[in-house]
Amino acid sequence: MVKLIKLISGCLLGLCLVIWDSMSSITVAEFQVTSPILSYDHQIVAAAAANLPFLYAAYTIAWGIFFIYIIILSRKQKQIREELKLLRSLIQDKQIETNSKCLK
Amino acid sequence: MKNTLKKITFENILLGITMPIIGVAIYMIFMWVPTEQTLGISQRIFYIHVPSAWTALLSVVIVAIGSLIYLINSNEKWDSLAHSAGEVGVILASLTLLSGIIWAKPIWGVWWTWDARLTTTLILWFILVAYLMLRSYAPTGPQGKRFGAILGVLALIDAPIVYYSTVWWRTAHPGMNIGPLAESATLDSQMYLALMVSVVGFTLLFVYILKERYNMKQDEKEIDKLFTYYG
Numbered sequence: 001m002v003k004l005i006k007l008i009s010g011c012l013l014g015l016c017l018v019i020w021d022s023m024s025s026i027t028v029a030e031f032q033v034t035s036p037i038l039s040y041d042h043q044i045v046a047a048a049a050a051n052l053p054f055l056y057a058a059y060t061i062a063w064g065i066f067f068i069y070i071i072i073l074s075r076k077q078k079q080i081r082e083e084l085k086l087l088r089s090l091i092q093d094k095q096i097e098t099n100s101k102c103l104k
Numbered sequence: 105m106k107n108t109l110k111k112i113t114f115e116n117i118l119l120g121i122t123m124p125i126i127g128v129a130i131y132m133i134f135m136w137v138p139t140e141q142t143l144g145i146s147q148r149i150f151y152i153h154v155p156s157a158w159t160a161l162l163s164v165v166i167v168a169i170g171s172l173i174y175l176i177n178s179n180e181k182w183d184s185l186a187h188s189a190g191e192v193g194v195i196l197a198s199l200t201l202l203s204g205i206i207w208a209k210p211i212w213g214v215w216w217t218w219d220a221r222l223t224t225t226l227i228l229w230f231i232l233v234a235y236l237m238l239r240s241y242a243p244t245g246p247q248g249k250r251f252g253a254i255l256g257v258l259a260l261i262d263a264p265i266v267y268y269s270t271v272w273w274r275t276a277h278p279g280m281n282i283g284p285l286a287e288s289a290t291l292d293s294q295m296y297l298a299l300m301v302s303v304v305g306f307t308l309l310f311v312y313i314l315k316e317r318y319n320m321k322q323d324e325k326e327i328d329k330l331f332t333y334y335g
Binding site (some may be wrong): 015037050052053058059065066067073076080084087091 | 131144145146148149152156169195198199202203204207210233309311316317319323326327328330331334
């Protein structure tokens, strides 16, 4: 589970870097669009840049939901395993105690 | 050597396969796939929206199958599978709705519209939430599990309605791009490949999370049994 969290955080970081990179390049293009000499390509880039926050939001929310869910799941799993381990050891102690009483 | 071999479980192998595929899918979505001419850059939300919708429907099918088998043979393992799939299904259905809402704003100009596909998906989400609520509040023991199983089987009725909604009704939601009902050659080959890789990655991630949740459910049941036997 810890490995999974590490891998997902790696993927998220990679994703953020890619989006950051594309955002920075589009900001330059947007600046060019505001100039009076507009090319068709720049208009397309400007339209794309306008929708970029939506793309960013969708992927951040999606991976964020997965990330949070996996963290909750792994914490709960750890807690359950510890509880199970404790219960087993308690039962074992109880059984040893009962056996020794029977032998006496 | 023995300890190393013990650590190689089904879950670890699955995770080892899933993560590189998801990495490749992310690369393809952001770096490789061309930008759609009319919808622009926000069309890339499609590569996360479709796989999440597919896995949400898959989870509903698993809930229904698990519930049906539990109703037939009362084997608790099937109930655990259905319950786990229901929980993961709520996450995926929420993701489908959220990504759809975010996609709709720049394309349609509104966050939400009472379109057939959107409404049926929202109903599916409500059914899954109701299933989990019923499982939480119903009496413990076989009676509560049976109530949940009946609702789990009924949830399957909505799945084909969601799938066929764009065919049965005139909707603002785009038609199918993949599958037997898709119009031919509606997707660019690069887009199709990126979507397929994303679908495979999401499906494997879904199987992994489901397996982990199922294992946890089994541990919870063991704790309950130990408490029952030894007080």
